[in-house]
Each structure stands twice: as structure tokens, then as C-alpha cells.
Amino acid sequence: MAAATPLYDTYNRAPLRFTHGEGAWLTTESGERYLDFAAGVAVNSLGHAHPHLVKALTDQASKVWHLSNLYEVPGQEALGRRLMDATFADKVFFTNSGAEALECAIKTARRYHFAKGHPERFHIITFEGAFHGRTTATIAAGGNEKYIEGFGPKAPGFDQVAFGDLDAVKAAIGPETGAILIEPVQGEGGIRPASNDFLKALRALCDEHGLLLILDEVQCGVGRTGKFFAYEWAGITPDIMAVAKGIGGGFPLGACLATAEAASGMVAGTHGSTYGGNPLAMAVGQAVLDVVLEEGFLQHVRDMALLFAQGLASLKDRFPDVIAEIRGTGLMLGIKPVGPSSELLMAMRREHLLGVPAGENVIRLLPPLTVTAEDVREGLARIERAAESLTSSSASGAAKSA
Numbered sequence: 001m002a003a004a005t006p007l008y009d010t011y012n013r014a015p016l017r018f019t020h021g022e023g024a025w026l027t028t029e030s031g032e033r034y035l036d037f038a039a040g041v042a043v044n045s046l047g048h049a050h051p052h053l054v055k056a057l058t059d060q061a062s063k064v065w066h067l068s069n070l071y072e073v074p075g076q077e078a079l080g081r082r083l084m085d086a087t088f089a090d091k092v093f094f095t096n097s098g099a100e101a102l103e104c105a106i107k108t109a110r111r112y113h114f115a116k117g118h119p120e121r122f123h124i125i126t127f128e129g130a131f132h133g134r135t136t137a138t139i140a141a142g143g144n145e146k147y148i149e150g151f152g153p154k155a156p157g158f159d160q161v162a163f164g165d166l167d168a169v170k171a172a173i174g175p176e177t178g179a180i181l182i183e184p185v186q187g188e189g190g191i192r193p194a195s196n197d198f199l200k201a202l203r204a205l206c207d208e209h210g211l212l213l214i215l216d217e218v219q220c221g222v223g224r225t226g227k228f229f230a231y232e233w234a235g236i237t238p239d240i241m242a243v244a245k246g247i248g249g250g251f252p253l254g255a256c257l258a259t260a261e262a263a264s265g266m267v268a269g270t271h272g273s274t275y276g277g278n279p280l281a282m283a284v285g286q287a288v289l290d291v292v293l294e295e296g297f298l299q300h301v302r303d304m305a306l307l308f309a310q311g312l313a314s315l316k317d318r319f320p321d322v323i324a325e326i327r328g329t330g331l332m333l334g335i336k337p338v339g340p341s342s343e344l345l346m347a348m349r350r351e352h353l354l355g356v357p358a359g360e361n362v363i364r365l366l367p368p369l370t371v372t373a374e375d376v377r378e379g380l381a382r383i384e385r386a387a388e389s390l391t392s393s394s395a396s397g398a399a400k401s402a
């Protein structure tokens with residue numbers, strides 16, 4: 001064991017020390033290169049050291065770093081306007097993280113009903129397998145006992161039902177229900193996409209019962225599924241949406257988007273943040289949108305996603321004793337191995353390929369959206385070698401175990 005670390009022991013960290021990166025590649029202290037299909041868990045949406053992002057950040061760094069929200073912050077209005085133009089939303093509140101974006105979403109929904117004279121409608125229906133962050137409210141929303149245990153009473157007002165179970169949602173709606181909160185594609189839960197029909201049905205239920213539909217697109221948003229936001233695939237719009245991760249491309253940035261109606265309870269003094277909407281974050285967020293909203297970029301994501309998914313499907317066919325299932329959508333793909341996911345993840349790491357563990361024994365593959373066809377093929381070749389090292393049926397597997 002290494003000497004006691006000064007850091008909290010909250011993470012089981014891999015013994016990898018990266019000092020720089022470029023595109024989909026990371027380099028360690030000792031100069032070893034890794035293909036990064038973890039991308040900071042869907043954060044490094046444009047890869048590492050993207051020149052346009054580097055320039056936006058350094059240009060802003062020489063002007064002004066921080067301004068209080070006591071003043072107008074020009075970058076907030078500019079980025080806000082662009083988000084409004086590209087989404088369902090009329091209003092935005094900027095945050096520094098996903099959990100804060102969810103906190104704002106939860107508060108916005110509750111405050112909406114409060115302002116309409118229904119303070120009792122603070123209950124929010126959530127889904128098993130969800131992940132919404134690590135604050136005291138968002139662990140209650142996520143409902144994962146591992147994250148809740150030992151932190152005092154679970155925050156009230158979250159009613160959890162099975163993911164995709166419309167009858168359970170209907171049964172959970174009561175006079176205190178104010179909203180439904182869902183990730184269109186569960187990330188942490190194991191790359192589980194909600195069907196378009198389910199999302200449409202939730203939208204209809206919300207309309208029928210006067211509920212607000214809150215989407216958590218912290219992981220699946222900003223181009224990850226091949227649309228700017230995942231809800232576009234279902235042809236619906238939410239009332240409130242939490243965004244983070246990919247929108248900052250590695251700079252801490254989140255946002256809570258809402259329709260004017262949904263945000264109508266959030267009047268002066270009801271919410272705030274010291275750093276939310278910081279000029280550095282606004283500059284980087286705009287630079288990310290410059291790239292993601294550029295003509296042809298989302299088509300590139302869809303093309304790379306198809307190439308990757310087809311390659312993974314053929315690996316599954318070739319290594320049925322190693323790979324049980326390929327799942328996901330866009331560049332949010334998952335491999336469910338036959339054995340423990342930690343084993344395949346480790347075999348991938350030996351091939352210098354990074355992925356991310358998730359629920360249901362799934363390995364998440366979240367390459368940067370800028371990933372090239374060459375990178376995808378290289379990633380597939382590395383997964384192939386990793387699978388080969390674990391297979392018992394192939395000649396190479398037999399040779400290896402001999």
C-alpha cells in the first residue's frame with residue numbers, strides 16, 4: 001500500500017497518472033499513450049486540448065475570470081440565447097455541475113407548483129437505476145441505497161418506480177405529485193435508453209395531470225446521442241432540463257433549462273450561485289457550441305456511432321463467451337460481458353483503452369464526439385485483443401492459456 005493519501009478515500013482510483021492529452025488520446029507521466037473512450041465520463045466531449053476550446057479559455061483568462069451575479073454577465077446572455085435558439089427552452093440558470101443543475105431543476109418544479117398555490121405538489125416521480133448526482137437531494141432522487149446510506153434521513157418527495165414501467169408511473173401519480181424526472185438514456189445505471197414511446201407516454205401523462213417533465217440530459221445531452229439533445233429523437237419536449245458534463249468540454253459548467261411557464265416561480269431571490277455562469281465557463285460553453293452546432297458535426301457523431309456499434313456487434317458475434325450484449329445509442333454505448341465487467345475493463349486497460357464501469361455489469365464506452373474513424377477502428381481492435389485474451393474457445397485463447 002502507498003503511504004496514506006491526503007485525499008478523501010471516496011474513490012477507488014486506477015493507478016494511472018495522465019499529464020496531457022490530445023484528441024481521443026491521453027499520455028501518462030511515463031509517456032504511455034491510452035485511447036480515451038471514457039472521456040472524463042462524457043465530459044471531454046471535444047476530446048483533449050481542442051484548439052478552439054483552448055483559445056476560448058485563454059482569451060477569456062486574460063480579460064476577466066469572475067464576475068458576481070450581482071452584475072450582468074454578457075457571456076451568460078450570449079450562451080443562454082444560443083441554448084434557447086437550439087432547444088425547447090426560454091430560460092436558463094447556469095451552474096458548475098450536473099448535481100447543481102438537477103437541484104435547480106427540482107427547485108424550479110417545486111416552486112412552480114408553490115407559486116400556483118399548490119405547495120403540497122412537491123413529489124417527483126423518479127426511476128430505478130437513475131443517477132442524478134451526489135448532493136443530499138439528488139441521492140434521494142437517484143434512489144441508490146449505496147449512495148444514501150449513512151447520510152441521515154433521505155430527502156423526502158421522491159417516489160421511485162421501475163424504469164420503463166408506464167403502469168407503475170400512472171399508479172404513483174397522486175395529489176402531491178408535481179413532476180416526473182428521467183434520464184432519456186440512463187448512464188450510470190448501465191446505458192439504458194428509454195424508448196421513444198415511453199418518453200412520449202410520460203409527456204402525455206404530464207400534460208394530462210399538470211405535471212412538469214424534467215429531463216436529466218447531463219450525460220446524454222450535447223450531441224452524445226447524435227442529436228443536440230436526446231429528447232429530439234422522441235419528438236417531445238420537456239418543461240425543465242438539466243445539462244452539464246459535455247457542455248463544458250472539461251470546464252465545470254452546467255445549466256438548468258426551462259420553459260418560461262415552468263420557470264415562472266423562480267423570481268428574484270429564490271435561487272443563486274456564486275460561480276454559476278462564471279465568464280470562463282461561459283467562454284468555453286460557447287466554444288463547445290461553436291463546434292457541436294456546426295453544420296455536419298452531429299452527422300459525424302451519428303456516422304462514428306454507426307461504425308462503432310457495427311464493430312461491437314461483430315465482436316459480440318465472434319466472442320459470445322466474452323460479450324453477452326451490446327447496448328446504447330449514439331456514442332453512448334455499453335458492453336455487457338459474460339463475466340465480471342471489471343475483468344474485461346482490466347483487459348481493455350492492458351490494451352491501453354479506457355472505458356467506464358456502470359450498473360448492470362456494463363462497461364460504458366463514451367468516446368469524445370470528435371473521435372475519428374481511425375480512432376474507432378483502433379478502439380475496436382483493442383477491444384478485440386482484450387476479448388481474445390479472455391476467450392476460452394478461440395485458437396488464440398487456447399494458445400494463451402496453454
Ligand SMILES: *Cc1c(COP(=O)(O)O)cnc(C)c1O
Pocket residue numbers: 096097098099100102131132133134183187188216217218219220244245
Ligand atoms: C454525472 C451525472 C450527474 C451529476 O453530475 P455532477 O457534475 O457529477 O454533479 C447527474 N445526472 C447524470 C445523468 C449524470 O450522468
